[in-house]
Amino acid sequence: MMSTAVSGKLCSANGKSIPDGIADTARLIVSGIDRPRIVSNITGCLSQFGANIIESQQFSTEAHGGLFFLRIEFHVSCLRMILPELELALTYHANAYGLSWRLVPVADVKRMAIMVSREEHALNELLMRWRSGDFLADISMVISNHPHHGKAVESLGIPYHYIPVTPDTKSAAEDKQLELLSGNVDFVVLARYMQILSPRFVERFPYRIINIHHGLLPAFAGANPYRAAKERGVKLIGATAHYVTSELDAGPIIEQDVTRVDHRHGVAELRRRGSHLERSVLATAVSWHVQDRVIVHGNSTITFTN
Known part of the structure; x- marks a missing residue:
């Protein structure tokens, strides 16, 4: 309990x-x-x-x-x-x-960890909604490979763990992360955590890691989706919240949203507009997960939204 x-x-x-x-x-x-x-x-x-x-x-x-x-x-x-x-x-x-x-x-409140890199918009949205009571969950900790968010997070009484990651230290960093998470959280939210999790990490939290991808999956998977969208001349950009699997950006989709763009918008403007989608889509997916509204069915989901 x-x-x-x-x-x-x-x-x-x-x-x-x-x-x-x-x-x-x-x-x-x-x-x-x-x-x-x-x-x-x-x-x-x-x-x-x-x-x-x-x-x-x-x-x-x-x-x-x-x-x-x-x-x-x-x-x-x-x-x-x-x-x-x-x-x-x-x-x-x-x-x-x-x-x-x-x-x-319902009183068995789910404990979540947030993992984040440098960009703060998705993290800030989750913290704001948590503070306002939009979803009933505990934020057990925030883990980041950058030190920038520590003061803001700790001011809310939430533990902040700075664990730098380099290609040479990635395995050791994951060991530290898993040591912090094991037995202390029920699910993990990747709020623009710009590191690829290893299969051994993902296996510890099956369908309990939620990622926000800054693109409308399955199109524009991987890095730099806004640049890829601009080069393709799309008229819609989107954001996708999904469960993480060992295959990059291929897990069951929880929620998506789009906004219209046109030829006048450069990559920076696409990124700015997309950040608003990322914030809301991720927060919605977390809310649904916390309320047990998402059932994984194969590589898709049944979402009983309210």
């Missing part, structure tokens, strides 16, 4: 207060082969415990026999007390239909 009680109120690990009602709220994520009566059985199971469904979304890949995905957010009195019995009942119903599922108490 990643929340604590302070003066009768729930607080996250960094002391930020958790909204009222969260302590007895949970999310149920279900997936499997689609068949009749899955929803009625799952919701019936919840109703037996007096649960009130706050939000429910589902998706099937085919009309008959496709894959089925379900996200339910519900409130039930004394959630922690009844949790073992509820999980046992859900296991029974899930096994009957061959379903995979996970139950996430």
Whole structure:
């Protein structure tokens, strides 16, 4: 459990207060082969415990026999007390239909680490939204291969770790990063961290590393996408938030957005306009991940957005 009680109120690990009602709220994520009566059985199971469904979304890949995905957010009195019995009942119903599922108490606030290089716009957006309570998460630490952001981050009470990276020290730097992260965070956000993570790093956080790419994937992957876009004469530029896999810029896409440009805009202007997209797209993807709204399906995602 990643929340604590302070003066009768729930607080996250960094002391930020958790909204009222969260302590007895949970999310149920279900997936499997689609068949009749899955929803009625799952919701019936919840109703037996007096649960009130706050939000429910589902998706099937085919009309008959496709894959089925379900996200339910519900409130039930004394959630922690009844949790073992509820999980046992859900296991029974899930096994009957061959379903995979996970139950996430909302008060178990996810811990994230932010990794960033020199550019600060994506980092600043995440910090601003965190401070304003736009997403319920703990920022456990910020790791950077540049020292520039330390003062601003530490002024918010967030640990800042400067770990320089060179071609000769990359492996040792990752060792230090993983030592800091292991057991202390649930997911990692690359807020314009301009280093390629090794496969061993990615394997430690499967589908739990979110990257913002300054281009509209799958077009213009790799370095300098704005220059490539200018040379190609595109009329739209974009930003893409995706989960990181061992293949560069090829992981499941979470969110994208675009803005229109034309022949008058140079690379610098494309980069300036694109930075606004990067900020919002990354923050949206982090918010959805924190709320368990993203389900990885092959190399794509099901996003139950609100």
